[in-house]
Amino acid sequence: ADPTKKETLEEQCLGADDVFITLQGSENSNLVAALLARNMGVEEVLCEVGREDYIPLADMIGVTAAITPRLLTVNTVLKLVRKSNIVNINLLQSGDAEILEVIPEPNSPVTKKKLRDLGLPRGILIGAVIHDHNVIVPRGDTQIHPHDHVIVFALKQLIPEVENLFYHQ
Structure with a gap:
């Protein structure tokens, strides 16, 4: 098509x-x-x-x-400076936003509520959830589980908030 x-x-x-x-x-x-x-x-x-x-x-x-190829090449460098359960990072546009592939820890805030109840701020978007090798296009009733792979689009200034959602507090 x-x-x-x-x-x-x-x-x-x-x-x-x-x-x-x-x-x-x-x-x-x-x-x-x-x-x-x-x-x-x-x-x-x-x-x-x-x-x-x-x-x-x-x-x-x-x-x-x-998304530009040059900006995507910074992925490896960014992986080194982010927490370990963020497995993939790509910069978007002029560095104002990032695409993150994150694996939530058990008992992290994101695993305790459905997406609609997380209160995600504008500037953080859950783009996909990979659960048991199945790709899920998330909706409000989607539940994220520990060890899922989650694709997150986030403005750079909101990355700490993303990290807080995916780590056990």
Whole structure:
């Protein structure tokens, strides 16, 4: 299916509560698909662009986060400075946000409540939960379990709050 065609996205019934991520390999296709998703009302739109000078264009069309290969290369360095149960980190845009793959500890706050009851601030988004080798697109009633792999999108200033959610207090 071609995500640069409005009909393709309409078939997916995308709305404001969805997250749209486009990683097509062609930054032109990614930008067109991102623009279509934003025009359909999707609030969270992530888009891969090959050139950092396209980040302002992505911002202009309402992309929440533009992902560039250069920014992704800092992943290894960031892993060294974060706590050990954060297994993967990638910077987004100009470093204002990060994608984290986090493994919650037993009895951590995130494992004690459903997502809707966690009171996550704007700027922290749970993008996916991998539980027993199954990928779950999280909803409000999703329960995160210890040792799940959780993909989190977070503004840089909220990373300490993410860490607090996933560690036993």
